[in-house]
Amino acid sequence: xxxxxxxxxxxxxxxxxxxxxxxxxxxxxxxxxxxxxxxxxxxxxxxxxxxxxxxxxxxxxxxxxxxxxxxxxxxxxxxxxxxxxxxxxxxxxxxxxxxxxxxxxxxxxxxx
Amino acid sequence: xxxxxxxxxxxxxxxxxxxxxxxxxxxxxxxxxxxxxxxxxxxxxxxxxxxxxxxxxxxxxxxxxxxxxxxxxxxxxxxxxxxxxxxxxxxxxxxxxxxxxxxxxxxxxxxx
Numbered sequence: 001x002x003x004x005x006x007x008x009x010x011x012x013x014x015x016x017x018x019x020x021x022x023x024x025x026x027x028x029x030x031x032x033x034x035x036x037x038x039x040x041x042x043x044x045x046x047x048x049x050x051x052x053x054x055x056x057x058x059x060x061x062x063x064x065x066x067x068x069x070x071x072x073x074x075x076x077x078x079x080x081x082x083x084x085x086x087x088x089x090x091x092x093x094x095x096x097x098x099x100x101x102x103x104x105x106x107x108x109x110x111x112x
Numbered sequence: 113x114x115x116x117x118x119x120x121x122x123x124x125x126x127x128x129x130x131x132x133x134x135x136x137x138x139x140x141x142x143x144x145x146x147x148x149x150x151x152x153x154x155x156x157x158x159x160x161x162x163x164x165x166x167x168x169x170x171x172x173x174x175x176x177x178x179x180x181x182x183x184x185x186x187x188x189x190x191x192x193x194x195x196x197x198x199x200x201x202x203x204x205x206x207x208x209x210x211x212x213x214x215x216x217x218x219x220x221x222x223x224x
Contacts, residue, residue: 004154031210043118043202043215044155087155091210099170100213102147102154 002027002092006103013078013110021073021106023088033071034100035064036087044087078110114139118203118216125190125197125223133188133219135203142208144186148172149200149218158201161186162208190221198223 005024013019025033032051036044048057050066057064061082063074073086085107089100116137125131137144143162147155157170161180175194180186186205190197200220204213 032212034212036215041218041220043116043204043217046212046214049212089155099157099160100145100155102156104152104154 002090002101004088004090004101004103006086006088006106008106009104010107011109013075013108015079015110015112016077018074018076018078020075021086021108023071023073023103024069025071025088025090025101026069027090027092027101029093031091031093033066034089034091035062035071035073036089038085038087038105040085047086075108078108080110080112083108083110116203116205116214116216118201118219120219121217123219123221125221127223128192130189130191131221133190133201133203133221135186135188135216136184137186137203137205137216138184139205139207139214140183141205141214142183143206143213144180145204145206145213146170146176146178146186146188147202147204149202155202158188197221 003026007022035047038044048064053068055066061076065072085105087105089102119134145160146158149155156172159178161167177189202218203216206213
């Protein structure tokens with residue numbers, strides 16, 4: 001069964017303190033791995049798509065990496081405005097159609 | 113501006129009533145989706161549609177219905193058969209069914 005597990009559930013950082021969020025997955029025939037940012041009461045905002053092991057994508061203070069079993073979202077020198085829930089999702093090819101399987105997310109709080 | 117518009121933002125339903133959530137997109141995307149988000153859980157797929165006049169059940173379709181009469185619109189009806197409808201509902205669309213999805217701002221439904 002396709003599954004996505006994110007850790008930690010919550011993370012508190014001081015401004016400037018770099019860290020990483022983990023997304024472990026099992027999926028039949030990975031088509032893509034997606035990272036989203038979600039602010040409270042809002043819809044998820046698309047960040048990155050990764051398609052194959054070894055691939056990396058960067059955007060401002062965020063860098064996403066992918067292996068065959070997990071993905072990391074590295075946050076370098078975070079600022080308070082990076083506080084949000086970060087969601088990971090995978091898209092596999094089982095079941096005859098492509099759908100996103102989401103993890104429960106990591107709630108990130110960055111304090112000044 | 114292109115995007116996905118969900119309305120209303122907040123919706124209150126009495127027990128036994130059907131309610132319809134609106135989702136409109138002007139991105140010219142073929143695929144549209146409805147997800148449900150509950151605290152501490154990942155997003156779960158309710159229904160999806162890859163083209164006009166076609167839609168498929170997701171993982172938790174019981175108590176919900178949809179239609180896709182126009183490419184731009186994918187309304188979701190929460191029927192009285194849905195036993196626990198209080199949740200945050202998210203509509204999304206993608207160019208095709210195997211590319212990244214973009215989300216609306218959500219509708220929070222509360223049963224009173």
